Amino acid sequence: MYNLNENFTELAAQIASSTAIITEYLKKNGLPEPDFTVNSAGGLPPVPEVQEARMNLIDATSKLRHLALGSDELLRTESLLMHHDQSVIDILNQFDVWTAVPHHGTASVASIASKTGIPEEKLRRIFKHAFSMGLFAETSPGSWEIVHTGSSSYYYRNPLIKAWIGHNLEEVAPACTRLPDALRKYTDSQEPAHCAAGVAFFPDSPPDATLFSWFDIEREGEEKGWRVRRFGDAMASLAETGSARIEHVNAGFDWDSLGEATVVDIGGSLGHASIELASKHPKLKCIIQDFAELEPQSAALVPTELKSRVTFQAHNFFEPQPVVAEVYFLKHVCHDWSDKYVVKILKQIVPVMKTGSRVILMEFIVPARGAVPDSVGRFISAIDLQMMTLCNSKERTPEDWTKVVKETDERFDIKAFVQPPGSAAGLIEIVWKG
């Protein structure tokens, strides 16, 4: 958290000490220091001492930058830079500049212009701003021979990033510009259409229309369902990274204690959670439930050896749950909905619950302010605003979760809130008392 009295010297000292912890660890373990080149490691080692120092470093450097900009400059500078930073990333993504430059080679700006269709003079100006963000570089200043930096080459390591950027910059960003209008017009409504995305994209729809129903509308000149599929890829991309890595699902609950059991992965998208659970816990069978459009992508993702234990079922979670299972798992589903609708989703499961069966939610559990490093707090507050913007929903504290679960049915007993180490999301174990 910002401490009003923190000053330049203290922040600089925090930066020096955190950097020293990291560089000493790297030296001791014979690892190279990160730099901006394409061959540099994509991240620092995932060991607690390094990650703690890294968080402190991120927090202190952003505060020191704030002070270095100065309070007379901060708002003027940020309100100019933010949207151009965003628009440059959007262009690099939409025009596939990522692959117009070979991963480990060079490309002239003229060749990139001809591959992408961006006029060369405009492309040079876009690149100048991209260079200032550490995305792409010239082999030497003024050569206009372009190479990748580590960050601009990320597409080659994780092509799904294109979907994550596309969803955020083509859908969320334009919706964000309408958030003030949504706040004025709909104040504290709980209806999904009464959000910024509703104002921006589906203003004449009924109040219960959602971003997902808008994704699915057939539009002239567009391939049906492409936005649903891109959203699926964006979620899969998130599941491959750091604190959102899907492996964290294993640490939040003793899955092997279930023995032979069925897990229904409600709103499971392509099924990365089911794949992870089935591959680490051989006695589990997983059924992914989501929109039918996702079935082919999901089938392509499930490894052959897991096909007998990981299956896909088209199911609308506002309709009665058709499967009797030991666990109903909902990962980042409830945060898409206001309380009124979370209650509706969970009520669909009640008729198939048996004594001892469980609902397990994997969701952000909003911590008390100041309880986590600033950068983690910022990530959670950004996701909370993402929910407000796209779905008129929210991220919840433990108290908020307890309230919505108990409102669904008093026979649900919240047994545990577990925050796996290094994971942004926690697991909430809810047992049916019967």
Ligand SMILES: C[S@@+](CC[C@H](N)C(=O)[O-])C[C@H]1O[C@@H](n2cnc3c(N)ncnc32)[C@H](O)[C@@H]1O
């Ligand atoms: C935020 S995503 C989470 C996906 C996945 N569980 C994860 O953690 O990556 C929400 C999911 O809910 C699905 N969804 C939305 N409305 C639905 C509905 N009415 N019935 C079934 N699935 C739905 C979406 O297609 C999407 O895959």
